[in-house]
Amino acid sequence: MLRLGRMCYHGAVTAIKHIIIGTAGHIDHGKTALVKALTGIDTDRLKEEKERGISIELGFADLTLSDDLQLGIIDVPGHERFVKTMLAGVGGIDLVVLVIGADEGVMPQTREHLHICELLQIKRGVVVLTKVDLVEPDWLEMIRADLKGFLAGTFLEGAPVVPVSAVTGQGLPQLRSVLREAAETIGPKRHDGIVRLPIDRVFTIKGFGTVVTGTLWSGTLRAGDEVVVLPLELRSRVRRLQVHGRTVEQAWAGQRIAVNLPGLEVDQLNRGDLLSVPDALEPSMTFDVSLALLKDAPRALRNRARVRFHLGTSEILARVVLLDGEDLNPGDETFAHVRLEGPAAALAGDRYVIRSYSPAQTIGGGSILDPNPPMRRRAKGPLLEHLKVLQTGTAGQQVERLLAQAGPTPIALDALRVSASLDDTTLQRELRRLVESGMALALGANGALGYVHRLNYDRLATEIVARLEDFHRQEPLKDGLPKEELRSKLHQVGPVLFAHLLQSLVETQQIVIDREKVRHFLHRPTLSAPEQAVKDRLAAIYQQAGLQPPDLEAALTQAGSARKTGMTIFRCLVDEGTVIKIKDNLYLHRDHYSRAKEMLLNHFRFHAVITVQQFKELLGVSRKFAIPFLEHFDSAKLTRRQNDERVLYV
Numbered sequence: 282m283l284r285l286g287r288m289c290y291h292g293a294v295t296a297i298k299h300i301i302i303g304t305a306g307h308i309d310h311g312k313t314a315l316v317k318a319l320t321g322i323d324t325d326r327l328k329e330e331k332e333r334g335i336s337i338e339l340g341f342a343d344l345t346l347s348d349d350l351q352l353g354i355i356d357v358p359g360h361e362r363f364v365k366t367m368l369a370g371v372g373g374i375d376l377v378v379l380v381i382g383a384d385e386g387v388m389p390q391t392r393e394h395l396h397i398c399e400l401l402q403i404k405r406g407v408v409v410l411t412k413v414d415l416v417e418p419d420w421l422e423m424i425r426a427d428l429k430g431f432l433a434g435t436f437l438e439g440a441p442v443v444p445v446s447a448v449t450g451q452g453l454p455q456l457r458s459v460l461r462e463a464a465e466t467i468g469p470k471r472h473d474g475i476v477r478l479p480i481d482r483v484f485t486i487k488g489f490g491t492v493v494t495g496t497l498w499s500g501t502l503r504a505g506d507e508v509v510v511l512p513l514e515l516r517s518r519v520r521r522l523q524v525h526g527r528t529v530e531q532a533w534a535g536q537r538i539a540v541n542l543p544g545l546e547v548d549q550l551n552r553g554d555l556l557s558v559p560d561a562l563e564p565s566m567t568f569d570v571s572l573a574l575l576k577d578a579p580r581a582l583r584n585r586a587r588v589r590f591h592l593g594t595s596e597i598l599a600r601v602v603l604l605d606g607e608d609l610n611p612g613d614e615t616f617a618h619v620r621l622e623g624p625a626a627a628l629a630g631d632r633y634v635i636r637s638y639s640p641a642q643t644i645g646g647g648s649i650l651d652p653n654p655p656m657r658r659r660a661k662g663p664l665l666e667h668l669k670v671l672q673t674g675t676a677g678q679q680v681e682r683l684l685a686q687a688g689p690t691p692i693a694l695d696a697l698r699v700s701a702s703l704d705d706t707t708l709q710r711e712l713r714r715l716v717e718s719g720m721a722l723a724l725g726a727n728g729a730l731g732y733v734h735r736l737n738y739d740r741l742a743t744e745i746v747a748r749l750e751d752f753h754r755q756e757p758l759k760d761g762l763p764k765e766e767l768r769s770k771l772h773q774v775g776p777v778l779f780a781h782l783l784q785s786l787v788e789t790q791q792i793v794i795d796r797e798k799v800r801h802f803l804h805r806p807t808l809s810a811p812e813q814a815v816k817d818r819l820a821a822i823y824q825q826a827g828l829q830p831p832d833l834e835a836a837l838t839q840a841g842s843a844r845k846t847g848m849t850i851f852r853c854l855v856d857e858g859t860v861i862k863i864k865d866n867l868y869l870h871r872d873h874y875s876r877a878k879e880m881l882l883n884h885f886r887f888h889a890v891i892t893v894q895q896f897k898e899l900l901g902v903s904r905k906f907a908i909p910f911l912e913h914f915d916s917a918k919l920t921r922r923q924n925d926e927r928v929l930y931v
Contacts, residue, residue, distance in 0.1 A: 297348075299524075299535045300464045301373055301496050303355045305394035306380035311411035311447055313340065315380060316356045318447035319456070320344045339481055341494070341537060343525040346461045353496070353525065353537035357394075372479060372593045372632075373496035375467045375535070376460075377406040379437060383416045383444065386424050387431050393643050396575055399435060400646030401632045405467065406437045407459055414446040470534030473705050475628070475698060476500030476508070478538065478556040479593030485547050489521070493550060494539045495594065500558075502538070503531045510545070511555045512564035512624035517542040553595030555626050562699060564624035569616070569651035570633070571672050572601065576612040578644040579637075583608055588644075589636040590619060598622040601635070604665060614647075616668045618654070627652040629671065630702025648672070652699060655686070676703050680711040684721055684734035689741055689774045691724050691731025722781075730777050741774060742782055746791055749801040758849045760806050760856045761798030798856075806853055815842045816850050823860050823870040828877060828902050832866040863913045877910060878919065890926040 322342035340356035445452035715721035724730035837847040
C-alpha cells in the first residue's frame, strides 16, 4: 500500500467520498479472486499464500468507481483458523460483500462471518455468488432460493444478490453498479471526532522507518500531528501520510491510510494497537457492556467465563462478569462487566465480538456502554439502571447520567466525548440545555473547567454547611475552620469545585469567608463569663507588657487558665487581631505592634539602614526580642536583610 513518493494529493480529496468495503465468506469461495477481478490487485502478497492458494493475512485494494467515489477494499481470510484475522479487518467497514461460492453454497465460515458482521452492526451489504461459470442454471437458482432462508431476519435480508465469475467477467459490471448504489446511501463519517486508527499492519520501509496502516475510524489526521500509540502510550508524530499509495497532507475518517511514525521501532507496535492523539483516550482494564449471545451459540455463557474479546483490530483475553444472573443462554441479552487481561482504549458505542476461549468460536458481542467505569463496587440495582440509560436513553438522559455518576469530580468535555456515544454537536447542545435548565453547572468560561451535576453540587453544598455547624458545636470559641481543613473533610473534592462552592454559599449568605477561614453565616464565637474574664486578663497582660511580652505559656499561667481552655480563648484574641503573632509562643499587643512598626519606619525617613543594635536601642528591648521582631518584619516585607543590616523593603 505504501509507496511514500513525492506526489501530493490536495483539493479534490475533500469532494471524494471514501467508503470502506470488507469481504466475508468461507474459504475458497473466491473472495481474493473477486477483488482482483474488480481492481486488478492481487491481495495475496505473502509467499505462503501463493504456495497454499489461500489467504492468511488481510489484503488491501482500492477501486475508483467515479470521480467522486473511491472504495477501499479489505480482503479477509476465510479459513476458520484465521477468524481472528478476519475480525481485525472488518471493524471499520461501511459495507460488507458476503461472498458465497455458487458451487458449494452456505458453509460454516459463511455463517460465522455473517454473525460477526451482525454483532458489529454493519448496516449494509451485498451478496455475491461467485464461480457461477462452474454451475448449471438450475443449480444456481436452487442456491439463490436457499439464500433467502439463510439471510431472512439478518441485515442482508433483501440485499442485492449478484452472480459473478471472476474468470469470465460475468456480472462484474452489475456488481460495480450495485456497489456504487449501495455506497451512495452511506452517510459521512465524523471528521470532527477523536482521531482513532486501529492498527492492522506494522512494517518498515527502508529510508522511512516504521509504518502502520488501518482504517481511520474517526477524526482528521494531518502530516506533522503529534500522535500516541495505545495502550503503551508511545509518542511520535506523523512524518508522512498516504491514502491508497498517494502521499497526502491530511486524511479523513473513512479512509484507508498508512502513517509513517519516526522514532518508533516495528517490534514496539502490534496489530491491535490504536493510534490516536495525546491525552484524548485513557486505556482501561475494564468495560461495562451490553452483551447478546448468539442464538446458535453452542452453550450458555457462564458467569466469569474466560473469552476472547475482539475490539477494533485487537484480540484480548478477558473474563465476562454477568451483572444479572449466573448464566446467559443462547439468544439472550444482558449487561456485563468485562475484565480485560491487557489494557485497551475505547469509546462508548464501540462494538465488540467475543469468541469462546477453547475451541475458539464466535458466540456473541455487543456495545461498550462505559469505557472507563469507576473502580468502586456499585449496587446491582442502580448499576443496571445506569447501564440501561446509557444503552437506550435519549441523548439528554445519557449526558445527565454521566454527570450524575461522576459525583464530586467535574467531568471535562473531552472525557464526555469518550463516555457518551454522541456526536460533538449533540453533546454540546445537551450540555447547554442541562446548564440552562439548572440541572448542571459549567465551571469556568463555557465549561472550560468541567461540568458537574446539580444534585452532586447541592449535596456537597449541604455537606459543607453541615460540617461547619458541627464544627461550631464542638468548638464554639473558634471563629472558623481553615479552608483546606474543610476541603479535606469532603470526599475527593478538587480545588476548582471547592472554590466555586464556597463562592456560591457566600452569595446565598450561608457562610462567611474571613481570610483563610470559613464559618457559618450565623456563627459568632461566644464566651461564658469566666471565659470572657480570662480573655480580658490575657489582653491586659499583653497590653501592660509593652514591647517585651511574656511567652504564651507564661501568659496563660499568669491569667490563671488551664492550658487547653486558655489556648482556645487566646486564639480568639489572635483571630480578632488584639494580639499579633511574631513567632511561635511570642505575641505582641496590636497597639505595641503598631508603635514598633511606626518607630521603624520613622527611622528609615532619616537613615538608609538599621542594625540589630540600633533597633534594640530604638525600641528599648533586648536582643531576645529585637531579632524575632526584625525577622517578622522581614517576612512581612517591611524590611529586607542586607548582610548584617536591614534596609527598607522595596
